[in-house]
Amino acid sequence: MAGQTFQALPGFRDFTPRECAVRNYLFDTWRKVARRCGYVEYETPILEDTGLYLKKSGGELSSQLFRFEDQGGRDVTLRPEVTASLARIAAAEQRAYPKPLKWFEIGQCFRYEKPQKGRGREFHQFNVDILGEAGPGADAELIALAIQTMQSFGFVQGDFVVRVSDRNAWVKFAEARGVTEEAMPDFLNLVDKLEREKPEVLEEKLSKFGATLTEVNDFVANPEDAEGTFQEILKDLQARGLGGFVELDLSIVRGLAYYTGVVFEVFDSTKSMRAVAGGGRYDTLVGTISNGAVDMPATGFAMGDYVIRNLIEETPHAAMQMEVWLQRNAAGCEAYMVIPDPAMRGEALLLVTALRNAGIAVDLPLSDAKVNKQFQAAEKSGARFAVIIGEEFPLVKIKVLASRTEESCEAGALVDWMLDRLMEPDGPLIA
């Protein structure tokens, strides 16, 4: 062990104050928009019984698990996603809540993947779900939230698009060609690969399902002719003034097996990145997880923190909005106390406490230091004001650090003076 220096594990991130502030911007925006749309927050355990994930998803996810045996011999897994836990909790708790449940969650998930741009071994996810409502009004409400989340980050029409599809349209397409229920997942997986697989391979594989590539491409090219509920969803979103963000795109089917109806993905307009968010209906999952005890239709989506952050940083108006937020929220303090004479430290401490009790973020030197050092510390702290507790006390001098102008007030009136100044429209926010 001697000589070893420790680092974060590959694919894991240290959130230094600057990085943590960016994370908080994402979290605050997610939380704010979800609450405005009537969703309430929940959280699930980071660690779960492995069976919960094996039962549900299978496929790719099950090879990416942080899975181990705990000290009690249990087969446990760091959650790779949240929907399985949500289904477990919703099945157990749904009676205590009016329907539909509109729930959101913000938390970390873990997948053992190759770390690369836009992907780590841990990531934060914004999960939003509506449970207990089968109609297209729920799908539209959910997609509206996805759009308003993007708008809340400062994105405008032209920056992103929501591609909406309906698995049921493909199921009907396939059923008309004699595809059985058992073969349906394989057929949908094939459609999921339309944009990634070579035409000759697709043609051969489609022939096994009694379809041709031309038929499939025609179906994708004319989504408005396909049977599906997305026309109703589109009409709903148009009534909200959000129709322009949506396009029907039957090439979207989503990877996971549990989706049952309308599915959608959010992409940047140039499609230069992975999907920013994705989701859809999973009407049978709660029944599966609860062993049939609770049958509850559901729809939901998730947005990870990696891709949205990249997209914000590469979109100037969204990046600028984030910068403004960071400057207003990430500063260590609003005011910094300068104490020229150490004998006055007691007076300064009392004022510090009064300011903090009033909700004003204040810092001070923690040991005796020369006055110019203290002013340097005030500048570095990001504070707007340096408050000087000097020989004029109980008069205190206040230096506005940006303009280098000086004002003064009675010590007993400092809290009110400061509150007034911080309430000015361009002032920093109060903690």
Add this chain to the structure above:
Amino acid sequence: MAGQTFQALPGFRDFTPRECAVRNYLFDTWRKVARRCGYVEYETPILEDTGLYLKKSGGELSSQLFRFEDQGGRDVTLRPEVTASLARIAAAEQRAYPKPLKWFEIGQCFRYEKPQKGRGREFHQFNVDILGEAGPGADAELIALAIQTMQSFGFVQGDFVVRVSDRNAWVKFAEARGVTEEAMPDFLNLVDKLEREKPEVLEEKLSKFGATLTEVNDFVANPEDAEGTFQEILKDLQARGLGGFVELDLSIVRGLAYYTGVVFEVFDSTKSMRAVAGGGRYDTLVGTISNGAVDMPATGFAMGDYVIRNLIEETPHAAMQMEVWLQRNAAGCEAYMVIPDPAMRGEALLLVTALRNAGIAVDLPLSDAKVNKQFQAAEKSGARFAVIIGEEFPLVKIKVLASRTEESCEAGALVDWMLDRLMEPDGPLIA
């Protein structure tokens, strides 16, 4: 697998919306008070190299680890505490920040313990640290934050007490009796057990260190005679008006080996519970973790979410403050749209979007329902207003649900009407 119903693992919690709101109350209060006192937020990985914990703490913690081998053959551990990671990050990043670093963190830790009241296998922790300042001004600043955190939860003098001690006082006591540096940890561990071990056992064990139980008890009984920096800390806290919350208590030495000086614990006044918070100086840890690359004095404390929640719930004035917060923050929405005629759904959707864009939390029925069902949903939603989009449109009726009075306004003026009403002093907060 068939027939299995899943539950959270023993010692792990599901945060349903009600539980999550309580969690958020703790988080918001912690975050608010830390920011006011000039601390900035950071976060460390949930999963770390196991060596990081073995190097530092040893002892009890190392038997309680959720430790496993990842898919890449790494020996990894779910973090049992945050200070080791903080020391790792601070050593690597400290050059980019002015000193002292005043950093806080709110996150989950994991220890394989027997679940019981006040203790689970996961818990949330509020970690606050000052790095790069060796003087007692830092210890006082940190203890002041611990006190102001308690005050922010509504606790007043008489509800809790901070017991402050100094390991160096015991080191000097022991050195005067010839205790060597190597034997010092064992001696301090013995002092840590003063209140739990039988007198005859203590007497025998103390004799090996050249001390008697009477000498030890006299030392504890007269802390003001002991050499230590706590007199300076007390003077600082008195200047802040916080002296009444503190008592010197040399029986506190804290369990972990890395503490080097002033240590303290926060207790409810009746001492009926485990410590609410605890911490102290760890001047050598950053050097140890960084293999001597960075030498940085430090002090910090942690507060877990289990004990503080129990204490809030058992203290009426603190519990009432939490209830008020929950009522103002946990409601799903402020207004609920009632749509008697489904043909008016489009008009309702446009208003919903306008209200949400203005920051007002609004909900609506997601499928057609009878009017009385819609009013029931409005009541259950916790909304203050039901907005009726009826045949008088573009005039909309607004029912104040608490008073059952009715008002009305033009649809185009609804956002302003609602903002005015929600800004009233007793109104709910806007998301």
